[in-house]
Amino acid sequence: MKLLDKTYDPSQFEKDVYNRSIAWFYPTNSANGFYTVLMPPPNVTGSLHMGHALTYTIQDILIRYNRQNGLSALWQPGMDHAGIATQMVVSRELEKEGIDVNSLTREELIERILEWKEQSGGKIFDQQKALGCSAPWSLSRFTMDKQFCEAVNEAFVALYEDNLIFRAKRLVNWDTKLQTAISDLEIQNKEEEGILWYIKYNIVDSSGEFITVATTRPETMFGDAAVAVHPDDDRYKNFVGKQVIIPYTNRKIPVIADDYVDRNKGSGCLKITPAHDFNDFIIGQRHNLEMITVLDVVGHMVPEYVPEFLKCIYLKKARNLLVRKLKEDELLVKEEKILHSVPYGDRSGTVIEPRLTDQWFIETSSLAELAIKAVEEGQIKFYPAKWENTYFDWMRNIEPWCISRQIVWGHRIPAWYGPNGEVFVEKNEDDAALAAAKCGFSVEQLYRETDVLDTWFSSALWPFVTLGWPEQTEKLAKYYPTSVLVTGFDIIFFWVARMIMMSQYFMKEIPFKNVYIHALVRDEKGQKMSKSKGNVIDPLGIMNEFGADALRFTLAFLSVPGRDVKFGKEQVKISRNFITKIWNAARFLQFKEIPFGIKLSNTKITSKLGNWVIAKLKKLVRDIEQNIRDYRFDYATRNIQFFLRDIFCDFFIETIKFQDDGEILAIAGGVFSDFLRITNPFLPFVTDHLAKVLGICDSFVLANDGVVGDITTSEEDEKEVDKFVELVHEVRSEKQANGESDEYTLLCEKLKAWPGELKNVIGIVV
RNA sequence: GGUUGCAUAGCUCAGUUGGUAGAGCACCGCGUUCACAUCGCGGUUGUCACAGGUUCGAGUCCUGUUGCAACCACCA
Numbered sequence: 001m002k003l004l005d006k007t008y009d010p011s012q013f014e015k016d017v018y019n020r021s022i023a024w025f026y027p028t029n030s031a032n033g034f035y036t037v038l039m040p041p042p043n044v045t046g047s048l049h050m051g052h053a054l055t056y057t058i059q060d061i062l063i064r065y066n067r068q069n070g071l072s073a074l075w076q077p078g079m080d081h082a083g084i085a086t087q088m089v090v091s092r093e094l095e096k097e098g099i100d101v102n103s104l105t106r107e108e109l110i111e112r113i114l115e116w117k118e119q120s121g122g123k124i125f126d127q128q129k130a131l132g133c134s135a136p137w138s139l140s141r142f143t144m145d146k147q148f149c150e151a152v153n154e155a156f157v158a159l160y161e162d163n164l165i166f167r168a169k170r171l172v173n174w175d176t177k178l179q180t181a182i183s184d185l186e187i188q189n190k191e192e193e194g195i196l197w198y199i200k201y202n203i204v205d206s207s208g209e210f211i212t213v214a215t216t217r218p219e220t221m222f223g224d225a226a227v228a229v230h231p232d233d234d235r236y237k238n239f240v241g242k243q244v245i246i247p248y249t250n251r252k253i254p255v256i257a258d259d260y261v262d263r264n265k266g267s268g269c270l271k272i273t274p275a276h277d278f279n280d281f282i283i284g285q286r287h288n289l290e291m292i293t294v295l296d297v298v299g300h301m302v303p304e305y306v307p308e309f310l311k312c313i314y315l316k317k318a319r320n321l322l323v324r325k326l327k328e329d330e331l332l333v334k335e336e337k338i339l340h341s342v343p344y345g346d347r348s349g350t351v352i353e354p355r356l357t358d359q360w361f362i363e364t365s366s367l368a369e370l371a372i373k374a375v376e377e378g379q380i381k382f383y384p385a386k387w388e389n390t391y392f393d394w395m396r397n398i399e400p401w402c403i404s405r406q407i408v409w410g411h412r413i414p415a416w417y418g419p420n421g422e423v424f425v426e427k428n429e430d431d432a433a434l435a436a437a438k439c440g441f442s443v444e445q446l447y448r449e450t451d452v453l454d455t456w457f458s459s460a461l462w463p464f465v466t467l468g469w470p471e472q473t474e475k476l477a478k479y480y481p482t483s484v485l486v487t488g489f490d491i492i493f494f495w496v497a498r499m500i501m502m503s504q505y506f507m508k509e510i511p512f513k514n515v516y517i518h519a520l521v522r523d524e525k526g527q528k529m530s531k532s533k534g535n536v537i538d539p540l541g542i543m544n545e546f547g548a549d550a551l552r553f554t555l556a557f558l559s560v561p562g563r564d565v566k567f568g569k570e571q572v573k574i575s576r577n578f579i580t581k582i583w584n585a586a587r588f589l590q591f592k593e594i595p596f597g598i599k600l601s602n603t604k605i606t607s608k609l610g611n612w613v614i615a616k617l618k619k620l621v622r623d624i625e626q627n628i629r630d631y632r633f634d635y636a637t638r639n640i641q642f643f644l645r646d647i648f649c650d651f652f653i654e655t656i657k658f659q660d661d662g663e664i665l666a667i668a669g670g671v672f673s674d675f676l677r678i679t680n681p682f683l684p685f686v687t688d689h690l691a692k693v694l695g696i697c698d699s700f701v702l703a704n705d706g707v708v709g710d711i712t713t714s715e716e717d718e719k720e721v722d723k724f725v726e727l728v729h730e731v732r733s734e735k736q737a738n739g740e741s742d743e744y745t746l747l748c749e750k751l752k753a754w755p756g757e758l759k760n761v762i763g764i765v766v
Numbered sequence: 767g768g769u770u771g772c773a774u775a776g777c778u779c780a781g782u783u784g785g786u787a788g789a790g791c792a793c794c795g796c797g798u799u800c801a802c803a804u805c806g807c808g809g810u811u812g813u814c815a816c817a818g819g820u821u822c823g824a825g826u827c828c829u830g831u832u833g834c835a836a837c838c839a840c841c842a
Binding site for chain 2: 007008189194196198213214215216261262265266267268269270271279338339340341342343386387389390393394397489490520524526558560562563564566568570571573574576577578579580581583584585586587588589590591592630632634635638641642649650653656657729732733735736737763
């Protein structure tokens with residue numbers, strides 16, 4: 001037998017252990033049931049960060065545990081094309097190379113992205129493997145692979161034909177840097193200091209009177225369609241029905257009354273800019289006002305509505321110029337510093353401008369209704385349950401989902417337009433041509449929609465498309481619905497909610513039974529990790545320094561539900577030390593030439609110590625089972641530590657030094673073998689390595705059969721040894737406090753007189 | 767403005783149905799006897815944020831207050 005190295009050095013064996021077991025990560029055919037986890041697909045551009053490490057560790061524990069217990073376990077891996085994020089990254093790379101992205105055609109840019117994906121995409125797979133993720137890698141799916149694209153089209157057309165997808169001119173969040181619409185969720189509001197400008201609008205009559213409007217975005221005034229006042233506001237009542245003139249233009253707009261206006265805000269007069277403000281849009285519709293767009297796609301002032309000196313100028317610059325001019329002309333009544341929140345695009349970091357554009361939307365209200373019901377009725381359960389509130393809150397106030405993006409990297413919307421704007425939504429070009437022909441158009445007259453779908457549209461289909469949908473595959477029948485979705489709270493809306501809606505629609509069944517929401521990983525001070533703060537801890541560095549098992553154990557240990565994970569190196573060190581403890585226990589047993597892996601199930605256990613340690617092991621098994629079922633990985637790791645340290649090492653192994661008959665040695669070997677097996681989902685590398693070196697088995701990946709089995713232990717013996725252990729502590733304590741006092745001698749006598757074999761281990765006291 | 771959390775030892779946190787406050791780190795003392803100094807043995811450490819209430823009994827349940835955090839909404 002090969003002897004274990006004196007020191008625990010994970011770098012010596014982790015790779016080998018992984019490669020040895022990689023073939024067993026596939027779902028088995030013969031099974032007592034199915035267990036499925038969808039691996040949230042990382043971005044193609046992604047590399048492993050601590051948040052990934054946490055979520056994958058948890059999922060891997062679940063998968064390994066259930067696979068080990070005889071279920072056919074599928075951990076569905078894959079990658080997400082991550083439309084905007086990826087296109088941004090690649091554009092930046094191209095710019096570094098001196099290539100002007102805007103000079104590339106759509107096809108050229110897509111080709112560049114694909115090239116880029118080939119060289120650097122999938123890097124994260126290797127990192128996941130280093131962490132020990134036991135996924136069947138060859139079953140990986142990509143949201144842009146051929147079959148996935150077909151499924152996306154299929155889904156799109158079905159929703160369209162059911163009138164759940166519609167195209168409309170609506171106000172959307174416009175990102176002037178990326179030049180695309182984005183959804184509400186992709187916006188981050190930031191509290192900022194700004195200026196509220198009070199501007200004079202002269203009344204159109206000879207009175208010389210004026211009305212004052214207040215705005216933080218004065219440049220939008222050229223898109224104003226009215227000024228609104230409260231119907232009961234005595235200050236302005238007389239102006240209702242009159243007209244005002246927008247400065248520097250000859251455009252006249254009416255003063256209207258609308259009770260949306262808050263008399264105490266600003267000047268009490270509200271400029272209405274329907275094409276550049278969400279509330280104004282609604283008021284505009286109510287009063288049938290003109291919708292005037294004054295900003296183009298990049299945020300330049302549109303020439304036809306603005307005065308000469310602002311034409312085609314970027315909005316921020318235009319704002320400054322305009323304010324200066326207003327000041328000069330004494331049209332500015334006052335400037336007021338205010339604190340207000342400003343919407344930023346979460347990807348681009350630029351200020352989001354509401355703009356009126358043609359976009360595609362999903363009408364979500366009916367879908368949401370079913371999705372709410374599924375959680376209300378308990379078909380889907382959130383862990384911790386408090387997230388259900390968050391889910392309900394969003395779902396009950398859901399708005400149509402803008403799914404079109406004006407970028408090139410993504411699923412191109414399967415819609416074709418006829419010469420007069422006729423719309424043909426079909427799965428493919430041939431069908432579109434056919435449909436067009438019926439209306440009397442030729443193929444040449446059609447042009448295809450250039451917009452692509454929001455990345456989250458395809459992500460929403462992930463639970464069933466990865467399993468083969470729209471084909472009714474065997475895989476789908478077996479592994480859908482999935483068992484649990486493990487993810488962070490930050491994507492409950494983006495992903496979880498939408499998967500539920502889409503799955504119910506297309507599969508007529510929920511996508512997963514449980515949703516386990518884990519914490520966010522922060523640094524040890526509780527700060528969010530971010531590149532700009534420079535407090536990012538790289539999981540790869542941690543794994544190199546302490547081993548993957550130590551990282552996994554730490555993350556599981558720290559994942560207390562409802563509390564953020566404060567991650568520090570110190571904790572990893574503690575985990576590493578604990579694993580070293582396991583290692584040294586193994587070394588000791590090896591040194592004692594203990595037999596491992598002997599079936600104890602049929603043996604009669606006669607010793608009290610044997611009964612005791614086996615009872616404790618069985619408790620460990622039960623505790624781990626319960627805690628995994630409850631997603632209490634923090635408890636489970638504590639159970640493991642307690643057993644190994646307090647039970648196995650501190651007491652049981654010590655007794656072997658004084659009492660080493662064949663039975664107790666066999667029990668030691670058996671218990672330790674089972675301990676390794678049970679902890680394999682948490683510590684796959686070191687446990688499998690020890691299994692191999694100690695000659696227990698090649699790997700615990702598929703080992704569902706314990707050595708100890710169902711031995712019934714004597715509860716009496718267990719309690720008696722517990723008492724004995726307690727006495728040992730008392731004796732040691734007394735000696736420490738008062739030396740070899742009378743009390744100490746008395747306690748020692750008590751130990752020596754203990755009935756049965758326990759008295760033999762008296763040496764343990766000192 | 768709305769919602770949801772959190773507040774326990776110097777630090778990081780457990781404390782599952784109410785029943786003598788726990789762990790790890792840190793700290794102090796002892797220790798290299800057949801694994802382990804990446805260690806062992808022993809020890810010290812608390813107005814359980816504050817104020818009320820329910821109860822025989824509250825860290826735990828209820829109400830309020832304060833502080834912190836996150837999310838959503840609004841933003842003239």
